[in-house]
Every structure is written in C-alpha cells, then in structure tokens.
Amino acid sequence: MPELVIGNVPRGEDYFGQEHLIERIWSNLEKDNVLLVAPRRFGKTGAMYNLLDFPRGSYIPLYIDVAYINSAADFIVELIAKLIKQRHFLRLAKELWTGTKKFGKFLRDLPGGLDFGGIKVEIREKTDVKDRWLDYGEQIKSLLTKGDKPLLLIIDEFPIMANNILNKNVEEAKQLLHWFRALRTARETKARFVIGGSINLVSTLEYKGLVDTINDISIIRLKPFPAETAQKYIEEIFLAQKIELTGAVKETILETLGEPIPYLLAVLLKAILDRVKILRCEMTPGIVLEAFDEDLLGGSTSAVFQHYRSRIDQYYFDLEGRAAKEILGIMSRADNPVKKDTLFQVYLKTGNLSPGVQSREDFLRLMNKLGNDFYLKPHSRGGAISRFAAGSAFDLKSQDNTYAFYSRVLKIWWKTHYGWDYKDDEKER
Ligand SMILES: Nc1ncnc2c1ncn2[C@@H]1O[C@H](COP(=O)(O)OP(=O)(O)O)[C@@H](O)[C@H]1O
Ligand SMILES: [Mg+2]
Numbered sequence: 001m002p003e004l005v006i007g008n009v010p011r012g013e014d015y016f017g018q019e020h021l022i023e024r025i026w027s028n029l030e031k032d033n034v035l036l037v038a039p040r041r042f043g044k045t046g047a048m049y050n051l052l053d054f055p056r057g058s059y060i061p062l063y064i065d066v067a068y069i070n071s072a073a074d075f076i077v078e079l080i081a082k083l084i085k086q087r088h089f090l091r092l093a094k095e096l097w098t099g100t101k102k103f104g105k106f107l108r109d110l111p112g113g114l115d116f117g118g119i120k121v122e123i124r125e126k127t128d129v130k131d132r133w134l135d136y137g138e139q140i141k142s143l144l145t146k147g148d149k150p151l152l153l154i155i156d157e158f159p160i161m162a163n164n165i166l167n168k169n170v171e172e173a174k175q176l177l178h179w180f181r182a183l184r185t186a187r188e189t190k191a192r193f194v195i196g197g198s199i200n201l202v203s204t205l206e207y208k209g210l211v212d213t214i215n216d217i218s219i220i221r222l223k224p225f226p227a228e229t230a231q232k233y234i235e236e237i238f239l240a241q242k243i244e245l246t247g248a249v250k251e252t253i254l255e256t257l258g259e260p261i262p263y264l265l266a267v268l269l270k271a272i273l274d275r276v277k278i279l280r281c282e283m284t285p286g287i288v289l290e291a292f293d294e295d296l297l298g299g300s301t302s303a304v305f306q307h308y309r310s311r312i313d314q315y316y317f318d319l320e321g322r323a324a325k326e327i328l329g330i331m332s333r334a335d336n337p338v339k340k341d342t343l344f345q346v347y348l349k350t351g352n353l354s355p356g357v358q359s360r361e362d363f364l365r366l367m368n369k370l371g372n373d374f375y376l377k378p379h380s381r382g383g384a385i386s387r388f389a390a391g392s393a394f395d396l397k398s399q400d401n402t403y404a405f406y407s408r409v410l411k412i413w414w415k416t417h418y419g420w421d422y423k424d425d426e427k428e429r
Contacts, residue, residue, distance in 0.1 A: 001013065001236055001239065001240040002014050002015075002016045002233070002236055002237065002240065003237075003240065004237060004266050004269055004270050004273075005266065006263075006266055006267060006270055007041075007263075007300070009045045009046055009049050010043075010046045011046075011049050011050075011053060012053070015046050015049070015050055016229070016233050016236075016262070017225055017226075017229035017232070017233065018043065018046075018047060018050070018229075021047055021220070021222065021223075022047065022050055022051070024220060025047065025051065025194065025220060026051075026056055028218050028220065029152070029192045029194070032216070032217065032218040033184050033192055033193040033194070033195070033216065033217045033218070034193070034194045034195070034217065034218055034219075034220055035195045035196075035197070035201065035214070035217045035218070035219045035220070036048070036194065036195065036196040036197070036220055036222060037196075037197065037200070037201075037219055037220065037221050037222065037372075038198070038221065038222035038374065039198055039307065039308065039311075039373065039374050040198045040304055040307045041261075041263040041304050042222045042224075042261060042262070042263070042374075043222055043262050043263070044156070044196040044197075044198070044222060045065075045156055045196065046262075047196075047222070048063060048154045048156055048194060048196055049063070051152065051154060051194060052154060055152065057150075058148065058149045058150065059149070059150055059151070059152040059192070060086060060088055060089070060149050060150070060151055060152065061151075061152040061153075061154060062082050062083070062086060062151065062152070062153055062154065063154040063156065064078055064079070064082055064153075064154070064155055064156065065156040065157055066078065066155055066156065066157055066158060066160070066161040067156070067157035067160045067161065069161045069164065069165075070161070070164035070165055070168060071165060071168070071169075071172065072133050072134075072165060072172050072173070072175060072176035073129070073130045073131075073133040074130075075133075075161065075176065076129060076133040076136050076137055076140075077120055077123050077124060077129055077130060077133075078120065079140065079153075080093075080123060080129060080136065080140070081116060081119040081120045081123055082116065083140070083143070083151075084107065084110070084119060085114075085116055085119055088147060088149055089143070089147075089151070090107070092143055092146050092147050093107055093143060094107050094108065095146070096139060096142065096143050096146070097139070102127065102128065103127055103129075103136075106122075106123075106126055106127050110122060134175060134179060137179045137183070138179075140183065141182065141183050141186055141189070144183070144186070144189050144190065144191040145186065145188040145189055145190065147190075150190035150191055150192065151190070151191040151192075152191070152192050152193075152194065153191060153192070153193050153194070154193075154194045154196075155193065155194070155195045155196070156196050156197075157196065157197055157198065158195040158196065158197050158201065159195075159197030159198070159199045159200070159201035159204060160197065160198070160199060162176075162177065162201065162204065162205070163199065163204050163315075166204070166208060170208065173208075173210075174210060174213075177205075177210055177213035177214070178213055180213070181213045181214070181216060184216060184217070185216050193217075195217065198307070199311060199314075199315055199373075200315065200369065200372055200373050201214060202214070202219075202372070203315070203369050203372070203373075204315065207317070221372075224259040224260045224261045224262070225260040225261075225262055225265065227254070227260070229260075230254060230260035230265060231250065231254070233262075233265065234250055234253060234254075234265075234269065235250075237269050237273075241273055243273065243276065243283055244283065245283070246283070248284075248285050249272075249283055249284065249285055249287075249288060251285075252285035252288040252289065253265075253268060253269070253272075253288055256268075256288060256289065256292045256408075257292075257408065257409060258407055258408025258409060258411075259406065259407050259408065261407060261409075263301075263304070264296065264301065264407070264409050267295070267296055267299075267300075267301050268288070268291060268292060268295075268296050271291035271292075271294075271295035271296060271299075272287050272288055272291045275287050275290070275291055296409060297409070297412060297413055297416065302413070305409075305410060305413040305414070305417075308375065308410060308414075309414075309417075309418065311373065312324050312325060312328075316366075316369070319350065319351045319362075320366055320369070322350050322351075323346070323347045323350045323351060323363075323366060324366060324370060324375075325418070326346050326347075326349075326350045327343050327346055327347065327366075327370070328370075328375060328376075328405075328414055328418070329414070329418055329419055330342075330343070330346055331343075331376065331403065331404065331405055331411070332405065332411050332412075332414035332415035332418065332419045333415055333419045336402075336404075337379035337402035337403055337404040338402060338403055338404075339401060339402050340367075340401040340402065340403065341401070343363075343367070343403065344360065344363050347359070347362075347363040347366065348363075367403070374406045374407075375405070375406060375410075376403045376404060376405055376406055377403065377404060377405075377406045378401075378402070378403055379402045379403060379404045
C-alpha cells in the first residue's frame with residue numbers, strides 16, 4: 001500500500017498510478033527522445049525515477065539533475081562522471097580512449113569504488129575535460145554508438161541549466177545545445193534521452209532563436225491524476241492509515257482541490273490525517289475545509305505557489321510579464337471563467353496599445369505561454385474542463401472563448417496574495 005510522500009521523490013509503491021504516463025514515455029522512446037513538461041511538484045522526477053528503477057529492454061538508465069550547472073564544461077564533466085561510474089560504460093570508455101595518453105591513462109588509473117562526487121573531482125583535477133569540453137563531447141557521441149546495451153540518459157531540470165548558461169554566455173549555450181542535438185540525432189546512436197523541466201524550455205529557446213535545437217524531441221505534458229486515480233489514491237491512503245473514509249469526506253477533498261495535482265492531494269491528505277490524529281476527532285468534511293484553508297494555502301506549499309509567481313518575473317519579459325500579472329490578478333478575483341476579449345482589453349491597457357493584428361497576435365502568444373506553463377486553461381462552454389490534446393501545445397483557436405486558472409488552489413492562493421494589488425490599481429483608474 002502506498003504511503004504519503006511529501007516533497008521527496010515518490011518511489012516504488014509510493015509512486016501511485018501514472019501507468020499511462022509511463023507507458024507513453026516508453027512507447028515514445030522507441031522512436032524519439034522525450035521532454036517532460038510540468039511545473040514544480042507535478043511528478044516529473046517521480047516519473048523519471050520510475051524509468052530508472054524499472055528499466056525496459058536492455059537500456060541502462062542513468063539519471064542526472066543539472067539544475068545547479070551553469071557551464072557547458074560542467075555538464076560534460078557531470079556526464080562523463082556518470083558514465084564512467086557505471087561498469088558497462090567505463091569499459092567502453094576505456095576502449096575508446098585507450099590510445100590517448102592523457103584520458104586513457106586517467107581511466108586506467110582511476111581508483112575503484114569512488115563515489116560520483118569523487119569521480120567529478122578527479123576529472124576536474126587530473127584531466128583537460130573542462131578546457132576541451134566540446135572535443136570530449138564529440139568522443140561521447142562515438143561512445144554511445146558502441147556496446148550492446150544502450151544508454152537511457154535521464155536529465156532532470158535541463159531547461160534551468162540551459163537558461164543558466166544562456167544568461168551567462170549565449171555562444172556557449174548555442175554550442176552546447178547544437179552538440180546535444182547532434183548527440184541525440186546521430187544516425188548510429190543507440191542512446192535515448194528523457195529531459196525534464198519545470199520551466200518552459202520551448203519559450204526560453206524561442207526567445208533566443210534557438211528552438212530548432214530541440215525540434216527533434218517529443219513533448220509530453222504531465223497531467224494531474226485522472227479522477228479515478230485520485231479517488232483510488234485517497235481510498236488506499238486511508239486504508240493504510242486505518243481511518244474510515246466516508247463518501248462526503250472523499251467528495252469534499254476532490255471538490256476543494258479542483259484538478260487533483262498529486263502533490264497538493266498528498267499535502268491535503270497529510271494535513272487532514274494529522275488533524276484527526278492530533279485532535280483525536282472524527283474525520284468530517286469540516287476537517288477537510290479547515291485543513292485546506294490553514295495548511296494547504298499557507299504552510300510549506302506556499303513555496304510551490306511562489307514558484308509560479310517568480311517564474312513570471314524570471315521568464316516573462318517586459319510587457320509579457322506585466323500583462324501576465326494583470327491577467328492572472330483579474331482571473332484570480334473572478335468568480336467565473338473570464339472572456340478572452342476582456343483579457344485582451346486588459347492586455348491592451350497594460351501595454352498602452354491599440355487593437356490590431358500585431359497586438360492580438362502578441363496577446364495570443366502570451367495566453368498560449370500561460371497555458372503551456374499551467375497557469376490557465378480554456379474553459380469549454382459545457383462547463384467541463386477541456387483537456388489538452390495529448391502532447392500538443394495549447395491551441396487557443398480550437399477552444400472556447402473563456403479562461404480559468406488551471407488549478408483551483410493556485411487561483412485562491414493568487415487571489416489571497418496578489419489579487420488586491422490590481423483591485424487597488426483599478427479603483428484609482
Ligand atoms: N505518482 C505519484 N504518487 C504519489 N505522489 C506523487 C506522485 N507524483 C507526484 N507526487 C507528489 O508530488 C511531489 C513532487 O513530485 P516530484 O516527482 O518531485 O515532482 P517534480 O519533479 O515535478 O517537482 C511528491 O513529493 C509527492 O508528494
Ligand atoms: Mg523534480
């Protein structure tokens with residue numbers, strides 16, 4: 001039975017449901033490489049660890065988190081260290097570099113039993129990988145064509161690294177991105193890649209004119225739990241805790257939460273179970289509502305919501321950023337989905353623009369970006385939430401003309417923290 005995991009990576013039994021997602025990733029990997037897209041705490045790393053813990057075929061999966069890397073050379077050091085820590089790839093590396101005095105000797109002399117950090121230190125201190133990262137990168141390309149067991153390289157938070165390097169040195173980022181594309185698409189390569197990220201790689205690269213460096217990757221957008229999975233998860237968690245679950249409690253949990261984003265569901269479940277244990281009271285819908293207000297909207301989850309806010313400051317530039325804040329402020333205060341035209345007027349006003357083809361196009365691009373980044377979603381006329389077409393970008397034209405926050409919880413949080421900002425502005429106008 002699963003146990004609640006809050007914040008850490010859920011593994012084994014604790015990684016619940018998501019069979020479709022995992023199937024889809026493996027099936028895409030037959031032909032393509034995969035980019036997993038979702039905001040923080042949506043379950044990307046959990047999915048990646050599932051690939052790592054239960055590899056298929058003859059893949060050897062390796063996982064690296066590159067969020068803290070900000071140079072191409074450091075990325076190559078990280079990658080080589082990870083490869084040579086693994087017996088199979090160490091053997092291939094020794095064969096590949098056997099003729100070379102420096103790196104071949106380094107590999108032969110490398111003490112056994114070093115941990116990952118230790119290997120990185122050795123590479124930095126005893127080799128010229130840092131100075132000649134691109135040459136070594138080319139060698140890795142040929143390494144990955146050899147052997148009978150293909151590499152499945154799982155790279156977490158790749159877009160953060162790409163952005164770090166872009167901010168520091170565009171030329172270096174370009175070289176790395178082009179090398180990496182060539183590595184993925186090399187005709188003889190056996191390796192496959194799964195890349196994950198909490199920020200939008202496509203729009204980050206689009207802004208720098210570099211989107212063609214990832215046009216070979218198939219994008220998978222993570223979704224919240226389907227309704228049945230969410231229900232089953234609640235049931236199993238209650239069962240494991242030996243606490244009786246009434247239909248009313250289950251419904252209240254699902255209703256207050258809106259889209260069952262696994263992390264928010266886990267936090268809410270932990271909060272209500274803790275309350276019942278500490279207060280020794282009965283589990284009632286009232287307890288769920290109290291926990292929702294006091295624990296979910298405040299507490300440690302606030303940092304996750306704050307991430308949505310700061311992502312705008314970091315990745316939405318100039319008018320885009322200002323208009324995004326206005327639009328989200330207005331949507332957070334609205335009781336119902338807001339009309340596209342109303343939001344377009346907000347956009348024009350924020351930018352002091354007049355309506356026209358260009359301003360409409362820019363507005364639509366912004367709405368598209370906010371959709372892709374999980375802030376909002378089109379709301380269909382029947383009241384049901386329209387699902388995004390699998391894997392495809394958020395397509396405004398095919399949707400109805402109103403928008404709502406993607407997550408009910410984020411909407412309430414936004415209103416509490418940033419809704420007033422705009423209300424006061426409006427009064428002044
Ligand atoms: N399939 C799942 N089963 C159970 N909990 C999950 C699942 N997916 C996500 N979670 C919850 O979300 C949190 C964040 O998951 P994680 O994989 O680290 O997300 P991300 O990498 O997108 O930030 C976990 O600590 C857990 O509370
Ligand atoms: Mg993660």
